[in-house]
Amino acid sequence: MSAPPRRLRDRGTGMSMTVKTVMRWLKGPILLFGIYMVLYGHITPGGGFGGGVVIASAFVLITLAAGQKEGLRIFPLGMASRLDSAGLLLFLVIGWLGTWWAGGYFFENYIPTAETARFSLFSGGIIPLGNLVLGLKVASALFLVFTVLTAFHITDELLGETEVQQRQEDKS
Amino acid sequence: MFGMNTDVQAMIPMFVAVPLGMSLLIQLVARHRQVLAETLNIAAMMALVVMSWSTIGGEGIYHLGGWPTPVGIDMRMDALTTLLLLVVSIVGFAVSVYAVDYMRRFTSTSHFYSLFMLMVTGMNGVILAGDLFNLYVFLEVAAIASYSLVAFGCAHEELEASFKYIVLGSLSSALILTGVALVYGITGTLNLGHIAERIAESGMDEPLLLAFGLFIVGFGFKSALVPFHAWLPDAHPSAPAPVSAMLSGVLIKAIGIYVLARLAFNVFGISESALEMLRWLGVLSMVVGGLLAVGQKDIKRLFAFSSISQVGFMVLGLGLGSPLGMVGALYHLVNHSMFKSLLFLNAGAVEYTTGTRDLNQLGGLNGRMPVTGATSLIGSMSIAGLPPFNGFWSKLIIVLACIEGGYYMLATVAVLVSIITLAYQLKVQRMAFFAALPEALKNLRREPPMMSLAMILLAVGCVALSLLMFSGLRDPWLIGTAQQVLSAGAFGG
Numbered sequence: 040m041s042a043p044p045r046r047l048r049d050r051g052t053g054m055s056m057t058v059k060t061v062m063r064w065l066k067g068p069i070l071l072f073g074i075y076m077v078l079y080g081h082i083t084p085g086g087g088f089g090g091g092v093v094i095a096s097a098f099v100l101i102t103l104a105a106g107q108k109e110g111l112r113i114f115p116l117g118m119a120s121r122l123d124s125a126g127l128l129l130f131l132v133i134g135w136l137g138t139w140w141a142g143g144y145f146f147e148n149y150i151p152t153a154e155t156a157r158f159s160l161f162s163g164g165i166i167p168l169g170n171l172v173l174g175l176k177v178a179s180a181l182f183l184v185f186t187v188l189t190a191f192h193i194t195d196e197l198l199g200e201t202e203v204q205q206r207q208e209d210k211s
Numbered sequence: 212m213f214g215m216n217t218d219v220q221a222m223i224p225m226f227v228a229v230p231l232g233m234s235l236l237i238q239l240v241a242r243h244r245q246v247l248a249e250t251l252n253i254a255a256m257m258a259l260v261v262m263s264w265s266t267i268g269g270e271g272i273y274h275l276g277g278w279p280t281p282v283g284i285d286m287r288m289d290a291l292t293t294l295l296l297l298v299v300s301i302v303g304f305a306v307s308v309y310a311v312d313y314m315r316r317f318t319s320t321s322h323f324y325s326l327f328m329l330m331v332t333g334m335n336g337v338i339l340a341g342d343l344f345n346l347y348v349f350l351e352v353a354a355i356a357s358y359s360l361v362a363f364g365c366a367h368e369e370l371e372a373s374f375k376y377i378v379l380g381s382l383s384s385a386l387i388l389t390g391v392a393l394v395y396g397i398t399g400t401l402n403l404g405h406i407a408e409r410i411a412e413s414g415m416d417e418p419l420l421l422a423f424g425l426f427i428v429g430f431g432f433k434s435a436l437v438p439f440h441a442w443l444p445d446a447h448p449s450a451p452a453p454v455s456a457m458l459s460g461v462l463i464k465a466i467g468i469y470v471l472a473r474l475a476f477n478v479f480g481i482s483e484s485a486l487e488m489l490r491w492l493g494v495l496s497m498v499v500g501g502l503l504a505v506g507q508k509d510i511k512r513l514f515a516f517s518s519i520s521q522v523g524f525m526v527l528g529l530g531l532g533s534p535l536g537m538v539g540a541l542y543h544l545v546n547h548s549m550f551k552s553l554l555f556l557n558a559g560a561v562e563y564t565t566g567t568r569d570l571n572q573l574g575g576l577n578g579r580m581p582v583t584g585a586t587s588l589i590g591s592m593s594i595a596g597l598p599p600f601n602g603f604w605s606k607l608i609i610v611l612a613c614i615e616g617g618y619y620m621l622a623t624v625a626v627l628v629s630i631i632t633l634a635y636q637l638k639v640q641r642m643a644f645f646a647a648l649p650e651a652l653k654n655l656r657r658e659p660p661m662m663s664l665a666m667i668l669l670a671v672g673c674v675a676l677s678l679l680m681f682s683g684l685r686d687p688w689l690i691g692t693a694q695q696v697l698s699a700g701a702f703g704g
Contacts, residue, residue, distance in 0.1 A: 144276050
C-alpha cells in the first residue's frame, strides 16, 4: 500500500475518515458551484452574496471535517481579513469610478451593456465586476466570522469570581 | 434638476463612501502601523469636516447609480441633514485628535480606528438615507460598530456593558424593523417622501399608528429616553473615552433624536397625541436622568445619566411642536453634542492620568491638569446653562417655548432640572477639580498634548456656539432648519 498523496494526508485532527473522504469529494464541486454563482450572478439567480456564502461554506466544511488547523492552513486568517477589506474597497472603487471617470452618478453602470451581448457572460456592465469583488468579500468575511466564533472559548479571566466557582463546581 | 449644483450633489454619497473606504484602507495598509492609522483617521475626519462645511445650503435628492426614485436608492440632503453632518464631523474630528494619545494604552488600535470610521459611516448613512430600509441598514452599521467599540477594553465590565447594549439594541432594532415592514405593507413604498405623500393622502389608520408606536419605542431605545434608557449608563461609561464622547455626543442624536424628529414631523405628520407622548417622554427623561445623575460617584456614569436628562430637553422641545420649541430642540442638540463630548473627554483625561473615575478618590486636579480643569469648567457651566455659554441660550429657548405654548408646569420642571444639572456639575467640579489634592495623586503628570488640543477645540466650540443667538447666524442655521422640519410639504418625493 503506497503512502497517501499529500492532499489526502490524515493529520490526526478533525472528524472520522468517512467524513473527511466525503469532504474531499464535495469541497471541489461546492467551490466550483460558488464560483459559478458569483460569475453568472448577473444572468442567473445568485450573485456576489449567495456565491460568496457557498464558497465560504466549502472552507467551513474543510474546517469542520479536517480541524481548524487544516482550515487555517488553506485559508489563513490574515489573508481572509485582507481579502475581506480589499473586496469591499474594490466595490467602493468600482462605484466611485462612476462619478470620477465616467462623470455620472455614484455606482452608475458606466460599462456599455450592448443589446447583442444580452444573457452572455460578458454583459451587464459593472454588475459582474461588483459581484466578483463582493463574492470575494462575503466568502472571506463569512469564513472569518465562522473561524472567530469557533476560535475562542471562555477562560476564567473573563469571568467573575462567582462564575469561576460555578464552573469549577460543574466540572467536579 | 434637483435644485443644487453638481459639485455638492456629487459629494452626497461620499459622506458614506469616504469613512467606509478609510475604515477598510486602515485594515489593509495600517494594521500594524499605528501612526499611519491615526493619520488616516484624522485625515478622513478632516475631509468630512470640509465636505460638510461645503455642502452648507445645498439640498436635494441624489439617485444612486442614476436610477429614478422608486427603483434606485435615494440619498436626501436638506438643512437638518447638513446640521447633523457638521455636528458628526466636527465632534468626530476632535475625538480622533484626542484618540491619538488616549488609545496608545490599548492594543490593536487599528481595529479601533476602523470601527470608529464604520460608526461614522453608519451615522452619516442614517442622516442621509432617503428610504426607511437603508436607514435601518445604516442604523445597524452604526449600532454594531458601537457594540464592538464599547467592548474594546475587553475586560469584565466592558464585556458585560456591551452585552447589555447588544441585547437591548437588538430588541430595539427588531422593533424598528417590524415598523419598517408594517409601513411597507401598508403604503407599498419605503421611500420617505413617498410614504409621507401616501400618509398625507389616506391619513393615519391603526396599523400605521402601530408602526409609528414601534418607531417611537425603537428610536426611544436608541436615544435612551427614560423608560428605554437602561443600557446607556452601563454602555457609555465602559467604552474608551473617545468612544463615550462619540456615543453620548453624537450617536444617540444621529440614530435616535434625528430619526425620531424626521419620522414624526416629516413622514408620519405630527398629531397632538403624538406631541403629548413626546412631551411626556421628554419630561420623564429630564427628571429621572437628572435625579439619578446627582447620586453617582463614577464621573463617567454621572455624565451618562446627565445625557439622558439632556436628551429629555431636546425631546421636550420637539414635543412642543411650535417653531420656537423646534429651534430650542435643534440648538440644544448641537450644543449638547459639543459639551457632552467635551465632558467625556475630560473624564477620559482624568482617568488617563489618575487611573480612576471614582469622584471620592479624586480632588484638586486643577493644579495638576490645568487644561482639563479649565475646559471641564466651561463644559460644566455650558451644560448647567450659565449665561455666557451656549447651554444657557438653548435651555432658555426651550423654557420660553414652554411658556409660549401655555405649558407652565413644563417650564417650571425644565428650570428645576436645569438647577439639578447645575448641582451635579458643581459636584463634579468640587470633588474632582477644586478640593484638596489627595496624597495618592501628588505625582500626577499633565495631560498629553493631543488630548489637550482636542479638549480646547471643543471648549472653544462651546463658547462659539452661543454666537448662534445672533440673528445673522440664527436665521439660516436654526430658524431656517426648524421651519423646514416643521413644514410638512417640504418632504415630498
